[in-house]
Amino acid sequence: xxxxxxxxxxxQTVVIDLKDPYIAGFWAWLWPGAGHLYQGRTxxxxxxxxxxxxxxxxxxxxxxxxxxxxxxxxxxxxLQYLCQVGVGLPALPALAQSYRVFVAGExxxxxxxxxxxxxxxxxxxxxxxxxWHEALGYRWEMGxxxxxxxxxxxxxxxxxxxxxxxxxxxxxKKTKSEGGKRKAKHGGAEEEIGxxxxxxx
Amino acid sequence: MWSRLLDxxxxxxxxxxxxxxxxxxxxxxxxSFVYAATRHELAGPILAQAWHTAVWIVGxxxxxxxxxxxxxxxx
Numbered sequence: 001x002x003x004x005x006x007x008x009x010x011x012q013t014v015v016i017d018l019k020d021p022y023i024a025g026f027w028a029w030l031w032p033g034a035g036h037l038y039q040g041r042t043x044x045x046x047x048x049x050x051x052x053x054x055x056x057x058x059x060x061x062x063x064x065x066x067x068x069x070x071x072x073x074x075x076x077x078x079l080q081y082l083c084q085v086g087v088g089l090p091a092l093p094a095l096a097q098s099y100r101v102f103v104a105g106e107x108x109x110x111x112x113x114x115x116x117x118x119x120x121x122x123x124x125x126x127x128x129x130x131x132w133h134e135a136l137g138y139r140w141e142m143g144x145x146x147x148x149x150x151x152x153x154x155x156x157x158x159x160x161x162x163x164x165x166x167x168x169x170x171x172x173k174k175t176k177s178e179g180g181k182r183k184a185k186h187g188g189a190e191e192e193i194g195x196x197x198x199x200x201x
Numbered sequence: 202m203w204s205r206l207l208d209x210x211x212x213x214x215x216x217x218x219x220x221x222x223x224x225x226x227x228x229x230x231x232x233s234f235v236y237a238a239t240r241h242e243l244a245g246p247i248l249a250q251a252w253h254t255a256v257w258i259v260g261x262x263x264x265x266x267x268x269x270x271x272x273x274x275x276x
Binding site: 010012168 | 221224227228230231232234235236238239240241242243244245246247250
């Protein structure tokens with residue numbers, strides 16, 4: 001359990017209760033924004049969720065649902081998936097499909113959604129991957145770009161859930177506590193973000 | 202020389218009206234907001250930082266674009 005952070009953001013002082021940062025980090029990976037919601041940083045959690053998931057699903061849509069798949073064969077190493085899996089749960093069906101194809105040797109389920117292309121993938125031949133490229137054209141790259149950027153952005157969000165905002169310094173001076181809660185003051189008004197309890201924290 | 206210059210000058214216009222260039226806009230918004238949200242906690246500073254980041258990214262892209270354009274003219 002990490003102690004609450006007191007930080008200066010602009011001209012205001014904010015107290016952030018990170019709760020258990022590693023549980024928050026796990027939630028943040030599993031579903032973008034969920035870690036912040038767990039910490040009570042609701043607005044930020046919703047902002048991150050909307051931004052990251054909209055980029056991810058837009059990319060998936062533009063890429064015809066084929067741009068996110070997991071494959072580690074000699075002919076088709078999907079390094080892109082290492083970035084895409086940063087969004088957590090929305091990218092995990094690709095792992096299940098990959099397991100079915102490469103390990104269990106069965107047909108993928110859900111109409112081959114996020115499944116690897118039909119094997120074998122042979123470079124310079126008209127295999128299924130080439131057909132996808134031909135059908136989608138530049139949309140393939142756009143879809144990959146969007147889904148990869150979404151995954152990478154969520155890694156920033158995970159760090160934020162674990163250790164708080166990166167750009168602002170932690171205030172060392174202890175703030176006054178009132179009624180078992182810490183409150184942040186700004187311009188006469190008070191604001192609480194991720195309410196921190198005194199004593200046990 | 203002049204015909205080449207005109208060809209190059211037509212490029213940005215053609216690209217601007219083409220559909221592909223607009224794909225950068227949602228990405229710009231998303232990157233700016235997420236980056237800003239990981240550096241600030243309050244809505245005001247997040248918005249200000251997002252705007253600053255967006256301007257910086259567009260400025261950087263414009264500089265690269267102009268450099269590449271100049272390169273196509275003189276190389």
